[in-house]
Amino acid sequence: MEWETVIGLEIHAQLNTVSKIFSGAPTAYGAEPNRQACPVDLGMPGVLPVLNQGAVERAVMLGLAINAEITPRSVFARKNYFYPDLPKGYQISQFELPIVGLGHLDIELEDGTIKRVGVTRAHLEEDAGKSLHEGFEAMTGIDLNRAGTPLIEIVSEPELRSAKEAVAYMKKMHSLVRYLDICDGNMQEGSFRCDANVSIRPKGQTEFGTRAELKNLNSFRFVERAINFEVERQIDLIEGGGSVVQETRLYDPDRDETRSMRSKEEANDYRYFPDPDLLPLVVDSAFIDAVREKLPELPDAKRERFAEQYGLSDYDAGVLTAVREMGDFYEVVAAGCDAPKLAANWVMGEFSAAMNRSEVELADAPVNAEGLAGLLARIQDDTISGKIAKEVFEAMWNGEGDADAVIEAKGLKQITDTSAIDTIIDDVMANNPQQLEQYRGGKDKLFGFFVGQVMKATQGKANPAQVNERLKAKLDG
């Protein structure tokens, strides 16, 4: 039988506010355990939550970016369950009335077609703390630094049909939240993670199959592998005469498999009810308009503009706009060297390769946009050739100075003096009489040999176009 995969994603993005969603404690990552938790975060008796407006702004920003309805009056609710790293015994979240309603996000599939994925809702909530299992003999340590960190949970419609589509959607959302600068997108630190609801059904069937929820997937690779494993598991199960049970499963990256955490029967009854400590959240049109003013240019719009303004292919424009900082970087380089296509080739080629090799992020790269533009300008004005430029770039990357300094120090300036080139050509011809004879006898292929000899004699500094032209004239003359 042919099966169809049905996937819905719940993405949890940590909002990059300075303080927590319901307290004034800082949200910075990596502090000593429990040093960034105030009485509110610790769930002390008598404390009360006060909503951080910065979190609301960020949620509205996301809502506008995915063309969603912003709920004029949304409600915070308590999700009740016991866990040691949940200090109050409930999580403040939104249940029936989330701040962001129905919206959508367009993703590009492998064949280049665009698919519109529905976003059911997005709601604000607080994160829990962390349970630490290492270093405590037969006990568990609790770190509440993360408790109260603002999250937005973005729930997609079950419209994704493969692991690849799920990854494309997640990557697009990742790019979006970073564009909006509402989330640092750091997946290793858990700032951006997702749960995947996965089910299968016979192709053509409209009803959904029973789903399993895969928890806490914190890399694109894990999302793809976990879903693929889960789909295979479900197909094997059903084709073997069994049936899928509704349950929560955990992906184990070491074994590349998913394992059952708890079944529907064991699931918590969260006893949601409106939090009486918080008034309904009213967002009026003036607030929404003010947030709209702050919206940056979004990825899809920027990609279109890049293609048009810089004459780039749609593909190149897509690569350069996937990450906001990369797009900004490119624009500085393109403007600085006045050669948009050359800039695109270098940013995506030489420069990205160097970043990958050195395993650095854009912000930490030893060559900045102005530096790269300076190098490319020297190609444009014929000071150096593209080939020499790679050598210069290498030196710049190693901290040997800017393009002009490296060119000067290494004496890499291109030889463009025709008489100087002629002299060298004459020498080469004189030193290789045998090849000259063969060439003139009709062995055209030897032209390349002469070019090579001239370039070798000039350590690559001769202007290649001039060398070609002068050689042709002299050899044929």
Added chain:
Amino acid sequence: MAQETLSGWVRKLQAREISSRELTQLYLDRIERLDPQLNSFITVTAEQALAQADAADARLAKGEATPLLGVPVAQKDIFCTEGVRTSCGSRMLDPFVSPYSATVVERMNAAGAVMLGKTNMDEFAMGSSNETSFYGPVRNPWDTERVPGGSSGGSAAAVGARLVPGATGTDTGGSIREPAAFCGITGLKPTYGRVSRYGMIAFASSLDQGGPMAATAEDCGRMLNAMAGFDERDSTSVERPEEDFTAGLEQDLKGLRIGLPTEFFGEAGLDERVRGVIDAAIEVLKGRGAEIREVSLPNSHLSVPAYYVIAPAECSSNLARFDGVRYGHRCENPEDLMDLYTRSRGEGFGDEVKRRIMVGTYVLSAGYYDAYYLKAQKVRRIIADDFRRAFDEVDLVLGPTTPELPFALGAKADPVSMYLSDTYTIAANLAGLPAMSLPAGEIDGLPVGLQLIGNYFDEARLLGVAHQYQQETDWHARVPAAFA
């Protein structure tokens, strides 16, 4: 000296007729001597109080005049007090020393009050008799075989016996007014949102409201001036211009429209003798120019059932934080997480608290939420609507505070009969209205309370009416013989 009121002490302190240290020492001595009969204090903070008194004396010497400068008060042990045990009447918080102070405590400290200690209360404010406290029951100063009411029974008994001139209380379903009535004192539950709940340990967040308990309406007004005010740390706190709650005390009652809800005077278990006291009080108010009208609160019989869905629902969630993980009681040698939870909570909470947590958990559960919680919230709305209509016709509503006289310790073993003690007080909490109780008579040597319910933010008017009544009567000035 037992006759002097909080307002009287403020004047004497300002006139430098007595120092705050002397006054504080006087009351500390009374507590030491007399409280063993009452058990109204859980913690007495003598040393700290004397230090606060000395600071107040220094400020008095400089001619400062903050509203409560140098006056001894007590805090109900539901208000967090930095560096002092804050038990909420529970074994669960017996070892808990708060790392911060409630807004009410901070505000009263800023007003110059001297805290003598923390008063006894029903465990987590759940009770109407003060018998559920982990620290043992409080006794009524008018008859120590009887209950002082609850949950603010410690504050009421302490003020009633004049162990302190004024104390704070909290009122979720009548917890200021019922004990005030039982102990012969004046107590005010302000409009929901008037007094910050920050640092007041939550029982039912949408109903809880702190307020003053003292001998007279004037005292309550002075205390409320210090307690009330917008607090950005409490999202349900209401931002309004500052108000002087003693400003309307001298307002006469001519033309004042007082409504008597027929439902408060029906058969619903109202003691005839209590009714007689209320009737007499009505005559006094009439004599001062008030007009009396009948009004109807047709849904008031739904108050108690709606309350006993909403309050337990919120408490089941509010008390989830007491899990033995971070503070408070923790069982010995837990075997695993479930054992830590079940034993810590099983040992830490008393029966009434457990009963309400279970009821609350049930009414919020999937499949029952709509039938109970949602329905109760709808009932709450129609009860508030009843009042809204009544206040179109009258300025305030009057009736008994409680259906009965203070009852004997142990007399109400059945929880439902206990819950019915709050039958007249709960509606004001559900609607969020200000309401107060003031002493209006005596039967067999036991005080009877009169309840006034006002429109939203109309505390000044309530206090004014009570003050006018207290100009013509002396019930508020009576002190039980054993404590005179």
